Amino acid sequence: MHSQQQNLQKPQSMPIGGFVIDAQGREIPITEDMIQQACNALEKAQAKAAQPE
Structure with missing residues (x-):
């Protein structure tokens, strides 16, 4: 049963079709x-920008 749960977990950091070019x-x-x-940071x-000062 434990091995079935492992198979259901998605791999971490799986590429989704694009690349970023780093400084090197x-x-x-x-x-x-x-x-x-990036979405969370945005x-x-x-939310911070919408707060009244």
Whole structure:
């Protein structure tokens, strides 16, 4: 039963079809985790900007 649970877990940092070029010219695959982190950062920045001073 435990092995079935392991098979259901998705692999971490699986590339989703794009690349970022780093400062050394290397291609870094864009992962779902990277996109989720960017979206979370954007949501936090947007919420902070919407707060009255």
